[in-house]
Amino acid sequence: MSTPPAPPSMIRSALARDKLGTFSLLHFSLTAATPLTVIAGGVVVMFAVAGQIGIPLGYIVIAACLWLFSVGYTTMARHITNAGAMYAFVSRGLGRIPGVAAAWVAATSYCALQASLYGLLGLTAQSVLERIGLDVPWWGAALVAWLLIGLLGTRAVDINAKVLAVLLSIEIAVILLFSVSNFLHPADGVSFAALSPSALGGEAAGAVLALAVIGFIGFEAPTVYGEEARDRRRTVARATLATIGILAVVYVASSWSIITAVGDGNIVSAAVGDPDLMFTLAGDQLGSAWGTIGEVLLLTSVTAAALSFHNTTARYLFALGREQVLPARLGRTSARACAPVAASVAQTAVGGVVIVIWAVFELDPLTHLFYYMGTAAGIGLIALITTCAIAVAVYFARDQRDEPVWNTRIAPLLACLALAGVMWLSVIHFHTLLGVEKGSLLPRLVPILFAALALLGAGWGAYLKQVKPEVYAGIGYGAQATLVQSAEPEETAEVAGGR
Amino acid sequence: MPEAPTPRLVYDALLITSHNDFYKPAVAPRVIGLGLGAALIAELVLSGHLDVWTREGSKLVCSDRGAPPPSDSLGLWLIELVRAEPANLAVPEWLEYLALVDIYAKTAEHMAVAGLMVRTQRRTRWRQRTQVAYEASDALTAQAPLARMRRYLTALDTRMSLVDTFLLALTEAVGLSRSLYLQTPARAREYAEAHVRALPAPLQTVRGHLAAAVATTALTGNL
Numbered sequence: 001m002s003t004p005p006a007p008p009s010m011i012r013s014a015l016a017r018d019k020l021g022t023f024s025l026l027h028f029s030l031t032a033a034t035p036l037t038v039i040a041g042g043v044v045v046m047f048a049v050a051g052q053i054g055i056p057l058g059y060i061v062i063a064a065c066l067w068l069f070s071v072g073y074t075t076m077a078r079h080i081t082n083a084g085a086m087y088a089f090v091s092r093g094l095g096r097i098p099g100v101a102a103a104w105v106a107a108t109s110y111c112a113l114q115a116s117l118y119g120l121l122g123l124t125a126q127s128v129l130e131r132i133g134l135d136v137p138w139w140g141a142a143l144v145a146w147l148l149i150g151l152l153g154t155r156a157v158d159i160n161a162k163v164l165a166v167l168l169s170i171e172i173a174v175i176l177l178f179s180v181s182n183f184l185h186p187a188d189g190v191s192f193a194a195l196s197p198s199a200l201g202g203e204a205a206g207a208v209l210a211l212a213v214i215g216f217i218g219f220e221a222p223t224v225y226g227e228e229a230r231d232r233r234r235t236v237a238r239a240t241l242a243t244i245g246i247l248a249v250v251y252v253a254s255s256w257s258i259i260t261a262v263g264d265g266n267i268v269s270a271a272v273g274d275p276d277l278m279f280t281l282a283g284d285q286l287g288s289a290w291g292t293i294g295e296v297l298l299l300t301s302v303t304a305a306a307l308s309f310h311n312t313t314a315r316y317l318f319a320l321g322r323e324q325v326l327p328a329r330l331g332r333t334s335a336r337a338c339a340p341v342a343a344s345v346a347q348t349a350v351g352g353v354v355i356v357i358w359a360v361f362e363l364d365p366l367t368h369l370f371y372y373m374g375t376a377a378g379i380g381l382i383a384l385i386t387t388c389a390i391a392v393a394v395y396f397a398r399d400q401r402d403e404p405v406w407n408t409r410i411a412p413l414l415a416c417l418a419l420a421g422v423m424w425l426s427v428i429h430f431h432t433l434l435g436v437e438k439g440s441l442l443p444r445l446v447p448i449l450f451a452a453l454a455l456l457g458a459g460w461g462a463y464l465k466q467v468k469p470e471v472y473a474g475i476g477y478g479a480q481a482t483l484v485q486s487a488e489p490e491e492t493a494e495v496a497g498g499r
Numbered sequence: 500m501p502e503a504p505t506p507r508l509v510y511d512a513l514l515i516t517s518h519n520d521f522y523k524p525a526v527a528p529r530v531i532g533l534g535l536g537a538a539l540i541a542e543l544v545l546s547g548h549l550d551v552w553t554r555e556g557s558k559l560v561c562s563d564r565g566a567p568p569p570s571d572s573l574g575l576w577l578i579e580l581v582r583a584e585p586a587n588l589a590v591p592e593w594l595e596y597l598a599l600v601d602i603y604a605k606t607a608e609h610m611a612v613a614g615l616m617v618r619t620q621r622r623t624r625w626r627q628r629t630q631v632a633y634e635a636s637d638a639l640t641a642q643a644p645l646a647r648m649r650r651y652l653t654a655l656d657t658r659m660s661l662v663d664t665f666l667l668a669l670t671e672a673v674g675l676s677r678s679l680y681l682q683t684p685a686r687a688r689e690y691a692e693a694h695v696r697a698l699p700a701p702l703q704t705v706r707g708h709l710a711a712a713v714a715t716t717a718l719t720g721n722l
Contacts, residue, residue, distance in 0.1 A: 009584055084718065315718055335525075335526050335673075335674045338527040338713065338717050480711045
C-alpha cells in the first residue's frame, strides 16, 4: 500500500514565493559583464594586438568552452555552500590547500582587473571632459570615479544593482544600434571570412582567446544566488547559460559588424590607428553626436564594470575574512547597509594606491595600467576557471550524486580539456597579448608571479591545517564558515585530518 | 540609564537592532528580522518550549519537556507554526521565514501594548498610503540593553546570564560589534568569547545560523 503524500509545508510555500527567478539572476550576471566596455574598450584593441580578423570566432570558441564548463559548474553548485566563489569549488573538489591557493589567485586577479579599469576610466573621462572644454588629468578623473565606486561599494549591493541595471539596458541598446548601422554600411558587403576557422590561428590565437574569456567574466554570478533561486536545480543553470548565450550573441554580432563596416583587409590597420574605431564608425554613419553619446556611455560602462568588479572582489575578501583565511576584520559588515564594508574599503585602498603610483611615476594609463594589468589579471582568471573545471571533474569522479552522466562526467571532462588548451595558448602567446617580443621578461614574469602566489596560498593553507584546524575546517564555506568552525572539536579535527 | 532589562530577550533584541541613536545605528531591515527571529527562537529554547536537534541538520522541534504553552501570543504563534509543519524544518529556514513575515512589526506591536513602544501612523503625501512606524517610548529604555552589554564588557567581573550572553552574541552577529566594543578594555572580546563558547549547543546553533544568514545577506545584497 502506498503512503499518502506529505501535506505541503506552509513555511516552505511562503519562502518559495520570495525566491528569485531566471530573469532576476540573469540581470545580476549581465550587469556584472558590462558589454560596452568589452566591445569598445576590448574588441578594437584585440584587432590591433592580434593582427587578425578571427575575433568573432574567438568569442564563439570561448562561449562553447564556458558553456561546457557551466554544465558541471552549475551542477556542483547545487551540492555545495558558498557557491558564488570559484575557490570554494576548488576546496571541495581538490582539497582545502589548493582551495586557499585558488582563493589567493582569485582575489589578486579580481583586484588587479578592477584596478586596471581605472586607467581606461580616467582616459575616457578625460576625453569626454575635453569635448566640453575641461582639461583634467586622467588620474584626476580616475580619482573621482574611484571615490564614487568606493562610496557605492560600502552601500547595499541592491543600490548598486539598480544603477547597473539602468546602465546595462542603455548599453545593450546602443551596441545593437551601432551594430545594425555597421551591417547597413558594409565596406565590401557582409563577409563571412571572420567566421572561418583559418581566421583564428598563429601566434595571436592565445591572445584572442584570453581577451575573449575576460569579456565573459560575470557569467558565474548566478551561482552566488543559488540558495535564493526559485528552483536550485534549473534556475541557476538556465541563467548562467542565458548569460553566456546573450553575451556571445552581442560580442559576435558587434565585432563582426565592425569588420563588415571597415572591410576584412582594413580592419587591423584601422584598429591600430584609431582606438575609438567603434565610435568613429558610429559618428560617420549616424552623425557625430552618436560618437559622443557612445563615448559618454563607455565612461558609464567602464564605471559600472569597475563597480561590478569592486563588488566581486569585496565579496571574495569578505568570504575569506569570514573564514579567517585572510584577517577576520575583512569579514565585517556595515551595520546600516549590511554591506561587506571592510573588504570594500580594502579594495578601494588598493585601487587608490594604484592610481597614485601611476600618477606619481607618470606611467601610461592605457598600456601599463589598463592593458598590462588587465591582461595579467586575465591570465590569473583563466587559471582559476581551469582549476575550477578540474575541481568539478574530480568532485563528480568521486561521487556522481545522482546527477546525469553528461553533467558530471562528459561535460566537465571536455571543459577541462578545452580550458586547459585555452590556458596553454594564452600563456605561450602572452607576449602577443602584451605586444612585446617573444622571450621578453614580462610575459614570463606574470605566470611565474601567479604560480608563486598559488604556492604561497597553498603554504598558508598547510600552515592553517597544522596550527588552526578549526579555521582550516571552514575553508571554502564562506558565510557558513562559522558554523563549521564552531562544530564539535572532534568533527573539526576529522575534517582537518581529511583533505 | 535604567538598569532593569525589558522583560524579554526578543524585546531587548528589537531595541538593540532597530533603535538608532548617536552611539549605535539601526541595522538593515532584513537583518532586524533575522535577529528578532533568532531571539524569539532562543527565548522559546530557554523556556523549554522548543529544542534544536544540533546533530540532525539543526532542526527546530517542539520540546517534549512538558512545559505549559507560552503565555504570550508571540511565543504561542511560533510554537503553533512549528507544530503545524508536517516535517521538522531547519533553523535557517525558520530565520528566513520569520524575517519574511515582518516579525519586527509583530514584536513592536507587542511592545506597544506593554508601553515600551509608541505606534505612529501617517499617510504618505503622494501615494496616500498609510505608513506605520514604531518608536521607543523612552530613549533611555531603548539604550538600556546595549548599555547593559557594555557594562558587562567594561567591568569584566560579572558572570553573564544565558539570556544576556545570547543577546551579546546576537549583537555581534547582526554587525554591531563596533558599538558593542567601543572603548571597552582590551580583554573584553576574550571575556565575551568565553561566555559565548559556554552557551548550550542549541543556542550556539541558532547564533551560528544567524551569523551565517547575515553574512549571506551581505554577499547577495538581498535586504
